[in-house]
Amino acid sequence: xxxxxxxxxxxxxxxxxxSGAIRPHYQPFANxxxxxxxxxxxxxxxxxxxxxxxxxITFAVYGDEAGAERLIPFDTVPRxxxxxxxxMLEAGLRQRVSALNRFLWDIYHDHEIIKAxxxxxxxxxxxxxxxxxxxxxxxxxxxxxxxxxxxxxRHADGGYYVLEDNLRVPSGVSYMLENRKMMMRLFPExxxxxxxxxxxxxxxxxxxxxxxxxxxxxxxxVVLTPGPFNSAYFEHAFLAQQMGVELVxxxxxxxxxxxxxxxxxxxxxxxxxxxxxxxxxxxxxxxxRADSMLGVPGLLSxxxxxxxxxxxxxxxxxxxxxxxYPYVPEMIRFYLGEEPILHNVPTWQCRxxxxxxxxxxxxxxxxxxxxxxxxxxxxxxxxxxxTAEVEDFRLRVRANPANYIAQPTLCLSSCxxxxxxxxxxxxxxxxPFVLTGRETTMVxxxxxxxxxxxxxxxxxxxxxxxxxxxxxLEA
Amino acid sequence: MLSRxxxxxxxxxxxxxxxxxxxxMLDVTHSLSLLPQSRGALTELAAPLAVTGSLDAFHARxxxxxxxxxxxxxxxxxxxxxxxxxCLRFARENAHAVRGQITAEMWEAINASWLEAxxxxxxGIPSVSAFFDWVKERSHLFRGATYGTLQRNDAYCFIxxxxxxxRADNTARLLDVKSQLIAPAQANxxxxxxxxxxxxxxxxxxxxxxSLSAFExxxxxxxxxxxxxxxxxxxxxxxxxPRSLRACCDxxxxxxxxxxxxxxxxxxxxxxxxxxxxxxVQLEYGSVDEIMALGLHDWLTGFLTRSARLGEAIRAAYLExx
Numbered sequence: 001x002x003x004x005x006x007x008x009x010x011x012x013x014x015x016x017x018x019s020g021a022i023r024p025h026y027q028p029f030a031n032x033x034x035x036x037x038x039x040x041x042x043x044x045x046x047x048x049x050x051x052x053x054x055x056x057i058t059f060a061v062y063g064d065e066a067g068a069e070r071l072i073p074f075d076t077v078p079r080x081x082x083x084x085x086x087x088m089l090e091a092g093l094r095q096r097v098s099a100l101n102r103f104l105w106d107i108y109h110d111h112e113i114i115k116a117x118x119x120x121x122x123x124x125x126x127x128x129x130x131x132x133x134x135x136x137x138x139x140x141x142x143x144x145x146x147x148x149x150x151x152x153x154r155h156a157d158g159g160y161y162v163l164e165d166n167l168r169v170p171s172g173v174s175y176m177l178e179n180r181k182m183m184m185r186l187f188p189e190x191x192x193x194x195x196x197x198x199x200x201x202x203x204x205x206x207x208x209x210x211x212x213x214x215x216x217x218x219x220x221x222v223v224l225t226p227g228p229f230n231s232a233y234f235e236h237a238f239l240a241q242q243m244g245v246e247l248v249x250x251x252x253x254x255x256x257x258x259x260x261x262x263x264x265x266x267x268x269x270x271x272x273x274x275x276x277x278x279x280x281x282x283x284x285x286x287x288x289r290a291d292s293m294l295g296v297p298g299l300l301s302x303x304x305x306x307x308x309x310x311x312x313x314x315x316x317x318x319x320x321x322x323x324x325y326p327y328v329p330e331m332i333r334f335y336l337g338e339e340p341i342l343h344n345v346p347t348w349q350c351r352x353x354x355x356x357x358x359x360x361x362x363x364x365x366x367x368x369x370x371x372x373x374x375x376x377x378x379x380x381x382x383x384x385x386x387t388a389e390v391e392d393f394r395l396r397v398r399a400n401p402a403n404y405i406a407q408p409t410l411c412l413s414s415c416x417x418x419x420x421x422x423x424x425x426x427x428x429x430x431x432p433f434v435l436t437g438r439e440t441t442m443v444x445x446x447x448x449x450x451x452x453x454x455x456x457x458x459x460x461x462x463x464x465x466x467x468x469x470x471x472x473l474e475a
Numbered sequence: 476m477l478s479r480x481x482x483x484x485x486x487x488x489x490x491x492x493x494x495x496x497x498x499x500m501l502d503v504t505h506s507l508s509l510l511p512q513s514r515g516a517l518t519e520l521a522a523p524l525a526v527t528g529s530l531d532a533f534h535a536r537x538x539x540x541x542x543x544x545x546x547x548x549x550x551x552x553x554x555x556x557x558x559x560x561x562c563l564r565f566a567r568e569n570a571h572a573v574r575g576q577i578t579a580e581m582w583e584a585i586n587a588s589w590l591e592a593x594x595x596x597x598x599g600i601p602s603v604s605a606f607f608d609w610v611k612e613r614s615h616l617f618r619g620a621t622y623g624t625l626q627r628n629d630a631y632c633f634i635x636x637x638x639x640x641x642r643a644d645n646t647a648r649l650l651d652v653k654s655q656l657i658a659p660a661q662a663n664x665x666x667x668x669x670x671x672x673x674x675x676x677x678x679x680x681x682x683x684x685x686s687l688s689a690f691e692x693x694x695x696x697x698x699x700x701x702x703x704x705x706x707x708x709x710x711x712x713x714x715x716x717p718r719s720l721r722a723c724c725d726x727x728x729x730x731x732x733x734x735x736x737x738x739x740x741x742x743x744x745x746x747x748x749x750x751x752x753x754x755x756v757q758l759e760y761g762s763v764d765e766i767m768a769l770g771l772h773d774w775l776t777g778f779l780t781r782s783a784r785l786g787e788a789i790r791a792a793y794l795e796x797x
Binding site for chain 2: 054055228237238240246247249251252262263264265267
């Protein structure tokens with residue numbers, strides 16, 4: 001028998017009802033689990049670890065010398081999403097990403113949403129992520145965010161909420177693909193019982209999206225990586241290989257006569273589309289950070305002449321900034337004339353005096369984040385912090401209110417997870433990946449991240465989070 | 476293919492081949508050092524250091540040369556860039572950078588080798604012979620995975636090119652050092668057709684052949700006792716011995732035209748093909764008498780110079796930024 005810890009009634013559990021009964025879509029899995037011995041499952045987990053190590057599915061943690069390369073812990077209990085929920089999520093994601101792309105076009109062209117008074121001008125133009133170089137530039141098909149990762153959570157009310165949009169270089173899709181491969185290898189019998197939507201065609205969809213982004217006849221696509229020491233290098237190499245395109249570093253590229261070329265064994269070869277996995281600031285030392293060794297001198301001028309596609313475009317970061325996030329529902333209404341399908345988490349903007357007061361008063365109950373922060377750094381989880389930590393953060397917010405937003409402490413849903421004591425509920429989120437090309441596409445699935453510490457709400461892999469396979473069921 | 480990628484594939488296989496050859500050399504040194512009246516045991520031990528150009532580095536770290544110190548330094552010392560462990564690490568680092576260009580089987584073979592190897596200095600090894608066998612097995616596994624799974628494209632060509640450039644270089648160096656140890660007084664080894672006179676010479680030649688997996692080939696080819704002249708012929712001129720200079724240069728000549736190239740005068744690899752062709756023809760039409768007339772050491776020195784020139788041309792044509 002498995003030692004099973006029941007979830008607390010205060011939040012939603014993906015598998016168990018508060019009574020301890022199994023939700024219907026988890027019943028076949030629960031029956032299967034019941035028939036396995038803990039020893040056999042432990043053996044499978046060890047096998048998974050060994051395989052991931054061998055394949056080298058590792059990531060680097062910055063500032064951690066011993067673990068220059070580390071495995072992201074993989075949990076073998078899948079997160080199962082019923083077909084009806086996914087239909088709603090998919091419609092909501094299409095709507096949201098489409099509005100965000102329209103917003104990006106607008107703020108780099110006619111500023112209609114600002115003129116309409118819906119988004120304050122300073123929130124856009126004074127934003128460090130806003131790139132003046134993009135103003136007035138026409139991109140083919142008007143697409144800015146070709147690849148978007150949207151972080152979703154399920155609250156205690158059972159509803160899904162968008163935690164944040166990732167429009168720069170969202171990562172994690174390789175784990176979605178490798179986790180599925182691993183589950184099919186370890187537990188083929190489960191796939192006979194569940195109609196799990198496949199995800200393995202993601203690289204094909206991605207390649208089509210990237211090709212379509214260019215107006216060239218037969219565009220040459222490459223993946224641009226900062227190099228083997230980047231934390232997501234495995235994913236860069238993986239995607240390049242799966243798409244059958246070159247994985248290049250800045251040193252492999254050069255600009256000549258208004259075009260971008262790569263250095264090959266048969267001489268220079270033109271590059272039309274870059275799926276870039278480096279930030280705006282490092283793309284071109286002539287235009288952005290002069291000390292960047294990762295980019296290509298002159299790349300921006302090629303880009304501005306329309307001879308190169310960058311996916312994602314330069315300057316998308318302004319739309320996934322936490323200070324812009326509260327306006328996304330307005331964008332959906334403004335550009336699409338639709339009501340948002342996916343909800344935002346209620347957000348207090350500390351730059352507004354009334355909302356700042358609320359945040360300062362209720363800090364111990366709230367999650368407070370830097371507007372430009374990422375990776376779980378620079379944030380305070382009020383209820384999980386000591387009085388001293390809260391006080392310290394209060395000083396930081398007071399010193400620079402515009403740099404912070406706050407949200408209620410959400411009860412991320414939990415999913416049963418293998419831990420030392422057996423199986424216990426651990427909090428999870430979900431990152432589906434949306435591709436925008438000729439049409440908006442996505443595979444039915446995403447990356448489920450899990451906070452492995454009991455009670456923890458921080459799922460980031462850089463902070464000890466793990467991952468699960470995500471099973472979207474076909475109707 | 477990206478020049479950088481070609482370079483990393485080429486060096487990945489060079490380092491792996493180097494690790495294997497180093498182990499072959501340490502293996503023969505080890506077996507000779509076990510012989511009771513082995514002649515000049517000390518010079519025998521110094522051979523791997525001489526071949527890899529590590530004599531000074533060794534003496535800077537160790538006061539005394541014995542087989543245990545030699546093994547620790549050349550096999551498991553991570554601070555020695557010429558050690559087996561360092562070669563495996565360099566091979567794996569290069570593989571890591573091009574893992575999108577090689578198959579999962581190849582990557583897993585090389586990555587698992589490194590993961591196991593890097594624990595060895597701490598955990599210890601069961602025996603030196605077991606270590607030698609292990610390295611050779613891992614190298615065979617990687618080569619087999621390459622042969623059995625990789626598409627026959629430029630990546631395959633650059634990997635094979637690295638293997639044979641490195642192997643020719645290693646065989647030539649090994650033959651040079653060993654022949655000088657065996658017959659230090661004679662510039663031209665044994666007199667023509669004289670059998671190996673003493674037992675130590677017999678063991679030395681047979682150890683050299685075994686280290687190059689050519690002992691059986693020698694007997695199949697000559698059906699006669701061991702002598703330096705025939706060993707020289709076998710390891711330099713025979714096309715059917717996989718580690719001979721002739722075999723390596725034939726492979727190199729055959730690989731080069733398969734690499735994607737521009738037409739005619741635009742082909743950056745033209746010079747490479749010329750050099751490789753000359754090197755192979757020289758071996759194809761060469762004779763052991765000519766080699767002996769010049770002196771084996773001088774002949775090998777000339778060969779190493781020409782093969783280094785070929786390596787340099789490969790670098791300039793394919794591996795460096797254009």
